[in-house]
Amino acid sequence: MKSICLRYEAHNDFIFCSKPSGMNTHGSDHDKMGWVELLSQIEFSLQQDLLTVHRLDKGTSGALLFARHREAATELSRLFETHQVKKRYVFLTDRRLDHLKITHRSHIEKKFNQFVSHNNKEPNAETTFEWMRPLGKYFLWSANPKTGKPHQIRLHAQDLGIPVLGDIDHGGSLFVRLCLHSFSLEFPWKGQIQHFQSPLPFWAREEFKSLPLAEWLATIEKRTSTYRFDENDCLRLSHLENPKFRVDQLGPVWWVYWYAAEDPNHEDLTFWQNLGLKYKKQILLRKMLNRGQNPNAQLTWKFGEIPEQWLAQENEVQYEMRRDQGLSPGLFLDQRENRYWLRQCSQDKTVLNLFSYTGAFSVNSALGGAQQVVTVDLSKNFLDWSRKNFELNQLNPDSSKYEFWTMNSFSFLKLAAKKNRKFDYIVCDPPSFSRSKEGIFRIEKDYIELIEMILPCLAPNGYLLFSNNYEGWSQNEFERRIQSLPGVKKILPTPTAGLDYEEANEPHLLKSLLIQSS
Numbered sequence: 001m002k003s004i005c006l007r008y009e010a011h012n013d014f015i016f017c018s019k020p021s022g023m024n025t026h027g028s029d030h031d032k033m034g035w036v037e038l039l040s041q042i043e044f045s046l047q048q049d050l051l052t053v054h055r056l057d058k059g060t061s062g063a064l065l066f067a068r069h070r071e072a073a074t075e076l077s078r079l080f081e082t083h084q085v086k087k088r089y090v091f092l093t094d095r096r097l098d099h100l101k102i103t104h105r106s107h108i109e110k111k112f113n114q115f116v117s118h119n120n121k122e123p124n125a126e127t128t129f130e131w132m133r134p135l136g137k138y139f140l141w142s143a144n145p146k147t148g149k150p151h152q153i154r155l156h157a158q159d160l161g162i163p164v165l166g167d168i169d170h171g172g173s174l175f176v177r178l179c180l181h182s183f184s185l186e187f188p189w190k191g192q193i194q195h196f197q198s199p200l201p202f203w204a205r206e207e208f209k210s211l212p213l214a215e216w217l218a219t220i221e222k223r224t225s226t227y228r229f230d231e232n233d234c235l236r237l238s239h240l241e242n243p244k245f246r247v248d249q250l251g252p253v254w255w256v257y258w259y260a261a262e263d264p265n266h267e268d269l270t271f272w273q274n275l276g277l278k279y280k281k282q283i284l285l286r287k288m289l290n291r292g293q294n295p296n297a298q299l300t301w302k303f304g305e306i307p308e309q310w311l312a313q314e315n316e317v318q319y320e321m322r323r324d325q326g327l328s329p330g331l332f333l334d335q336r337e338n339r340y341w342l343r344q345c346s347q348d349k350t351v352l353n354l355f356s357y358t359g360a361f362s363v364n365s366a367l368g369g370a371q372q373v374v375t376v377d378l379s380k381n382f383l384d385w386s387r388k389n390f391e392l393n394q395l396n397p398d399s400s401k402y403e404f405w406t407m408n409s410f411s412f413l414k415l416a417a418k419k420n421r422k423f424d425y426i427v428c429d430p431p432s433f434s435r436s437k438e439g440i441f442r443i444e445k446d447y448i449e450l451i452e453m454i455l456p457c458l459a460p461n462g463y464l465l466f467s468n469n470y471e472g473w474s475q476n477e478f479e480r481r482i483q484s485l486p487g488v489k490k491i492l493p494t495p496t497a498g499l500d501y502e503e504a505n506e507p508h509l510l511k512s513l514l515i516q517s518s
Contacts, residue, residue, distance in 0.1 A: 002340060003316045004229045004498075006042055009196065013072035014065055015039075015050065016185070016196035020226050021061040021177045021218075023503065026052050033496075036066055041496060053077050054085075054185075057151065059166070059178030061225065062089075063185045063198040079187050080148060086186040089143040089153055090132070092179035092203050093162040093172070096139065103128045104156045108149040114169075117155040125149040127156045138165065140204055142183070153180060165203070176218045179203050199225070215242065216275065223500050234314040236333050236500040244268075248333055249281075250321050251312030255329050256285040263287065269301060276303040284323055311392070315340050317363060318392040320385065330358045330385065334510040335429065337495040338465060342425065343368040345463075349424040352376070352416075352457065354409040359386025361427045366395050366402065374403045374423070376412045378436055408438050413453040422459040429467040443470045448485070451515070455487035458517035465494065467512040478511045489518040 008017040019025065019035045026034035033041070040050045050066040051073040067073035079085050107121035117125070126146040133140050141162065143153045151170070157163050158170040166175035181204060184197040202217040219238045229235060231252065238247040244260040256272065258264060264272075264285060276283040282304030289299070300323075309322050314336055321329040339360055342351070346368030353362045353375045362375040363386075377383050383404045387397040397404065405412055409430070430450065434441045447468070454464055466482075473481070483491050494512040502508050 003313065004227050004233055004235060004336070006039060006226060006499075007228050008039065011068075011194075013069065013189070014053075014067050014076065017064050017066070018062055018198040018225050019056055019060075019064045019182075020222050020499075021059055021201075022222070024058050025055040025064065035064070038496065038499070039066070054080060056182055057154075057178070057180075060089075060180045060182060061198075061201060062182030063196050064182065065185055065196070076187075083146055084187055086184075087145055087148075087182065088184045089145070090181050090183045090200065090204050091141055091143060091153065091157065092135065092138050092165045093141065093157065094138050094165055095162045097131070097160060097162045099129075099131070101128070101130045102160065104160055106156065106159060108152060108155060110150075115149070115151045115155065117159055119159070125152050125156070127153055129157070129160065129162075135204070135206070138203075176214045177203075201225075226499050232311075232313050234312050234319075234331060234333055234336070235498065239501050245285075248329075250329055250331070251310060252282055253306055253310060253312075253321065253323075253329075254279075254281045254283045256283060257327075258285055258287045263298065264301065272301075273303045282306045286327065288327060314360075315343075317343075317360075317367065318389070319358070319360065319363075320388050320392060322385075325381075325385075331360055332357070332429075334469075334497065334501055335360070335467065336498050338467070338512060339364045341495045342427065342465065345425065346370040350374075350422070350459070352423040352426045354412070354426065354428045354454075355430045356386060356427075357382055357429075359383070359389050361429075362386060362402075363389050363393055363395065365425070366390065367393060370401070372401055372403075374405065376405045376407055376409050378406070378408050380406045408436060410438065410450070410453065413457060416457045417453070421457060422462070423457055424459050424462050425465065426454055426458060426462070427465045428454060429465075432468065432470050443468050444472055448481075451482065451485060452487075455485070455515075455517055460517065461489070462517050464515040464517070465512065466515060467494075467510060469509055470511070471509065473511070474507060475511045479513060482513060482515060487518055488515055490516040492516065 008015050024034040026036045053076040054065045105123035105126045106117040108125045128144045130142045154170045163171035165179040186195045219241045246257045248255045285301040343364040346365040350372040351365040351370045356375045356377045362373050365373045390397040432443045492514040
């Protein structure tokens with residue numbers, strides 16, 4: 001069972017959800033999915049295509065409504081067209097208006113590929129604005145659109161001289177996001193009033209008084225408004241939003257990967273200390289050194305009492321985290337959806353996990369009911385750690401169903417081929433670079449040899465889940481390089497990466513393929 005799920009509220013005929021800022025309501029073409037396609041795929045497993053009856057601009061967050069079948073879509077569209085759906089928005093501006101409540105009407109039309117508002121034509125759009133409260137140097141307003149023209153609230157706010165903060169296309173001041181939020185929807189349905197309210201964004205709450213924390217609050221809110229998760233779960237809190245760092249929540253600890261060439265300064269350290277106090281989290285900041293940098297440089301800064309080991313969970317699976325075992329605490333979160341997928345596929349299957357690190361794929365295979373799980377890594381320390389993760393999930397690592405091999409993965413594949421061992425699923429997530437007594441491994445040079453050694457170890461119609469983080473090629477180029485190899489029957493997509501990483505239509509650092517053998 002998934003413990004990290006998209007946020008939505010399901011009814012027999014429709015679903016309510018809160019769209020994050022920065023995501024289109026629907027996709028522009030087949031390879032650029034919007035929120036409705038992602039929700040259909042991730043939560044409804046493509047068994048049900050949700051139907052769009054209501055749209056929000058890409059930058060607008062908040063309450064959104066989708067129909068679950070054609071009849072509901074027809075009726076909901078009628079309710080929107082006849083203005084029976086009450087919509088309430090909130091927005092922030094840095095301009096003052098000497099009115100507490102005002103209704104604005106204009107004619108909105110598309111001109112030269114953009115929407116414009118005219119006051120000298122017959123009105124076709126109407127919005128009522130009501131002042132709510134000051135927030136530091138900003139002003140919070142509500143907007144109730146009677147009609148539903150594109151960009152209506154943004155255009156009408158501009159007409160009144162109170163453009164939405166972050167709406168630079170319509171006169172607003174620069175900000176980290178568009179400060180417009182669909183707060184609530186209300187409409188009659190089968191004799192009852194349906195009401196849905198989306199939580200207020202950070203910029204609309206009393207604690208927001210100034211800009212310095214806005215960038216961080218926006219990244220946190222993207223995750224909290226997208227997912228349901230608790231304080232013990234693992235997910236990425238900040239990915240590419242700031243080039244200096246990336247942040248993972250690992251249960252009670254926030255693990256900060258510091259990528260800036262310079263050390264964090266006093267202002268940086270104060271920032272992380274204050275965040276730890278604000279969110280009641282222990283924070284470990286670890287500098288990520290490039291090869292050739294000073295190995296004696298300070299690598300970590302701690303805020304709070306961080307133990308050497310602690311527990312965290314991902315999709316209800318327990319893992320031991322360690323702060324003193326290298327650049328990673330023990331779990332690569334970008335593989336979350338792949339691990340969950342393998343768990344669902346493993347019943348009565350044989351699974352081989354190469355370059356296994358701390359055995360997360362192996363644990364998920366075992367929990368999924370695999371009849372045999374073989375875990376291979378060159379490091380005895382990592383294999384002992386894998387066994388610990390088995391025990392944390394009430395799995396006996398000494399069972400005859402489980403094998404742990406302290407061995408180079410290439411050497412194991414040679415041995416497996418010699419003994420004609422076959423596996424239904426093989427997982428291979430090699431490092432981009434590694435050095436051992438057998439030599440140097442570089443993914444861009446050695447991946448062909450590696451895959452050619454794996455394919456003979458797959459059972460007929462078996463699957464190889466092959467992943468890498470090499471930045472020298474794209475997902476499409478990686479696929480092209482693989483598809484012509486002998487023994488490759490079919491290449492299938494792996495599960496959609498979590499939205500705590502890149503958006504669905506952005507290039508992903510993690511490249512994954514599901515290769516079916518002939």
